[in-house]
Amino acid sequence: MGWDTKRSYPVDACKTVTVRATAGQKARWKAAAQRKGMGTPGAFLAWAGDMAIAFLDTWERANLEHANQVNPPGSKL
Amino acid sequence: MKIATFTVRATERQSVRWKQAAEAYGHASVGSWLAEAADAHLDVLQLAGKPLPLAWGKGHFHVRLEDGREPEVRGWMARPFGLFHGTPAGPIPHGSTHSYTLVYLPDRRPLATFRTAAHCKALASELARLWVRWGGREPTEDPAPLLQRFEREDV
Numbered sequence: 001m002g003w004d005t006k007r008s009y010p011v012d013a014c015k016t017v018t019v020r021a022t023a024g025q026k027a028r029w030k031a032a033a034q035r036k037g038m039g040t041p042g043a044f045l046a047w048a049g050d051m052a053i054a055f056l057d058t059w060e061r062a063n064l065e066h067a068n069q070v071n072p073p074g075s076k077l
Numbered sequence: 078m079k080i081a082t083f084t085v086r087a088t089e090r091q092s093v094r095w096k097q098a099a100e101a102y103g104h105a106s107v108g109s110w111l112a113e114a115a116d117a118h119l120d121v122l123q124l125a126g127k128p129l130p131l132a133w134g135k136g137h138f139h140v141r142l143e144d145g146r147e148p149e150v151r152g153w154m155a156r157p158f159g160l161f162h163g164t165p166a167g168p169i170p171h172g173s174t175h176s177y178t179l180v181y182l183p184d185r186r187p188l189a190t191f192r193t194a195a196h197c198k199a200l201a202s203e204l205a206r207l208w209v210r211w212g213g214r215e216p217t218e219d220p221a222p223l224l225q226r227f228e229r230e231d232v
Contacts (some may be wrong), residue, residue: 017095019108021081024180031116035130039127042085045111049095052114056098 008033008043019045080172110214131155131202140178141185142167153194158204160197164190 019042021029026041033044085108087095092107099110136154139147143165150168152161159180163169165187169176178190179197188204191197 009086010088013091015087015089015092016084017086017087017092017107017111018082019111021083021112023081025116026081027110027201028119031130032115032119036125042083042123045085045115046087046091048118049098050091050110051118053098055092 008039009046013046131158131175131198131205133198138180138182139185140165140180140187147185152180154182155198155201158188158197158201160201161185162194 016065030043033039033041036044036047038044038047090204095107095111099107102110102113104113133155134160135151135152137149137151138154138159138161139149140159140161141147148168150161150163154160159182159184160177161168161180162174162177164176164178175192176190177192177194177197179188179200180186181188189197189200191200
């Protein structure tokens with residue numbers, strides 16, 4: 001699509017992932033990339049993927065911590 | 078429906094982690110998971126009511142100064158806001174003085190003066206959100222707390 005450049009990616013970004021987008025998604029991601037100062041919508045997608053994983057990791061840790069506080073390991077009901 | 082296809086570059090580590098996440102959340106491909114992650118992020122921002130990005134462009138507008146004069150000044154505009162290099166005492170045409178003033182264009186009123194144009198734009202974005210909430214009319218909510226917060230953050 002001509003959107004991708006190496007500028008907004010880590011230097012060792014050698015893999016590629018194909019993403020299909022509707023016209024609405026394409027426009028939305030393009031605007032989001034511009035707002036974040038990223039060179040391409042692809043860079044925004046890569047960032048969003050990393051942030052989603054960071055969020056999910058944090059959520060799982062916090063969820064486990066909460067469960068352990070409510071029911072400490074080894075405690076009896 | 079017209080579909081665009083493009084590529085996202087990834088490191089080896091990103092590729093592995095994205096693939097694991099895609100499988101864990103039942104996506105047939107990493108691409109569809111990435112698309113959902115991006116859309117979900119933007120949906121959350123929209124729901125959280127983040128400041129609206131305004132489209133700024135260069136232009137001329139009038140501002141009511143402290144001495145009552147209403148000269149035309151050069152600056153940047155994103156209606157209903159304008160900003161210029163200067164203070165309510167008057168524009169500073171040249172030099173590196175860090176003073177930028179945000180103006181409410183319909184009544185030519187200076188709203189606040191900051192050290193950077195970026196602060197003016199940020200305040201305008203927040204005010205624009207109030208405007209949207211009030212259907213395009215000037216809100217009856219008191220903007221003083223918002224102005225005070227921006228002035229504190231500018232220090």
